Amino acid sequence: MTTTEVQGRAGGLGPGRALRPRAKVLPEHARSHNRSLVLQTLYRSGERSRADIARETGLTRVTVSDLVAELLAEGLVIELGQRESARPGKPAVLLDINRSAHQIVGVDLSDHDRFRGAVMDLDGAIVASAEVMLDGATGDEARAKVETLVDRLIETASAPILGIGVGSPGVVDLSGTILTAPNLGWSGLRLQELLAARTGRPVVVANDANAAVLAEHSYGDASGDMMLIRVGHGIGAGLIVAGALVYGSHFAAGEIGQVMVGTDLGLDATYRRDQVLEHWLSVPQLRRGIAEAEAAGADATPILREAGQRLGIALAPVVGALNLSEIVLSGPADLLDGALADATIHTLRSRTMAENHADLALRMTAQGQDIVLRGAAVLVLSGQLGVS
Numbered sequence: 001m002t003t004t005e006v007q008g009r010a011g012g013l014g015p016g017r018a019l020r021p022r023a024k025v026l027p028e029h030a031r032s033h034n035r036s037l038v039l040q041t042l043y044r045s046g047e048r049s050r051a052d053i054a055r056e057t058g059l060t061r062v063t064v065s066d067l068v069a070e071l072l073a074e075g076l077v078i079e080l081g082q083r084e085s086a087r088p089g090k091p092a093v094l095l096d097i098n099r100s101a102h103q104i105v106g107v108d109l110s111d112h113d114r115f116r117g118a119v120m121d122l123d124g125a126i127v128a129s130a131e132v133m134l135d136g137a138t139g140d141e142a143r144a145k146v147e148t149l150v151d152r153l154i155e156t157a158s159a160p161i162l163g164i165g166v167g168s169p170g171v172v173d174l175s176g177t178i179l180t181a182p183n184l185g186w187s188g189l190r191l192q193e194l195l196a197a198r199t200g201r202p203v204v205v206a207n208d209a210n211a212a213v214l215a216e217h218s219y220g221d222a223s224g225d226m227m228l229i230r231v232g233h234g235i236g237a238g239l240i241v242a243g244a245l246v247y248g249s250h251f252a253a254g255e256i257g258q259v260m261v262g263t264d265l266g267l268d269a270t271y272r273r274d275q276v277l278e279h280w281l282s283v284p285q286l287r288r289g290i291a292e293a294e295a296a297g298a299d300a301t302p303i304l305r306e307a308g309q310r311l312g313i314a315l316a317p318v319v320g321a322l323n324l325s326e327i328v329l330s331g332p333a334d335l336l337d338g339a340l341a342d343a344t345i346h347t348l349r350s351r352t353m354a355e356n357h358a359d360l361a362l363r364m365t366a367q368g369q370d371i372v373l374r375g376a377a378v379l380v381l382s383g384q385l386g387v388s
Helices: 027-045 050-057 061-074 139-156 191-199 208-219 277-281 283-295 301-322 339-351 368-385
Strands: 077-082 093-097 103-108 114-120 126-133 161-168 178-181 186-189 203-207 226-231 235-241 326-330 361-364
Touching: 027 050, 027 061, 027 093, 027 368, 050 061, 050 093, 061 077, 103 139, 103 368, 114 139, 114 368, 126 139, 139 161, 139 186, 139 191, 161 191, 161 208, 161 368, 186 191, 191 203, 203 208, 203 368, 208 226, 208 235, 208 326, 208 368, 226 301, 235 277, 277 283, 277 301, 283 301, 301 339, 326 339, 339 361
Parallel strands: 103 161, 161 203, 226 326, 326 361
Antiparallel strands: 077 093, 103 114, 114 126, 178 186, 226 235
């Protein structure tokens, strides 16, 4: 990721913070870095003159003029006309990103019963959407459904496609290979490579929770080190610390769904699937438990409260170790917002030192079910334009 931040202009998106660069900017990369700074300044603020850009980026006016000329020739930047000014002399010419020049295809594979996709503009606003029902498909059949959805979205696009972003459940490495996604029956699936070869377009495939946390960071209300919990068919988390996305040594950072949080078996208990967080918190498990309670004429609130308590148990050591400023929940609001969220924050505060974590905030994302799609847009913008 480049040292950039993003501001969406539609769909309720707001300004974000800069992500820390993942690598040192070397002299041979300086032009590309400077190009990204110019694009980022325009993407975030818009309607800037060449002198404005030079002042805000710290680049020389000569460098900015040279880069702007290149970007104008490529159609990535447009001139809006002269700025109205009472100052003497020739008014400055205002510039902006050419926001209608390209569109982005985003795909979300995290829902338990369908694959969702959208064509978006460069600000992350959805232009068109489509979905494919999963119908229990796994393995090659599920992969074929992804390809069908991507083909349909490409046909729907009304402008050249800048790239295709995909958020997938499971462990995904930096090459876009899905190392494992048990719920979809995928292991070692080189989805990024397959889709790029099929479509002839740039493709980025990432873990869905990582895509979601990037969307929250770029478009949402993120205010510091944060962890986003993505609750769906399984449980995953995206983590941003010190302005950088955390991947982990085996690309499995945030895979908290398989952490044992059952405390009923004693200290000597070994790993058991029926004692992991996903057993209490996944959407199918919660829906099933609520339906059974309602069928029996019982109050379903204790089910939600216990799920929140188990989530708090899993998160307390993470919050304590990293001193996070906020936890963001992403998933069905009717399940997560209320008794479950209240139980989670209560458990967190009960299990961590108050003076160190008194300001810890827990909230629902305001981006709803489109958060992974918008995260896919961030992946493409970062990869193709150097903005995030």
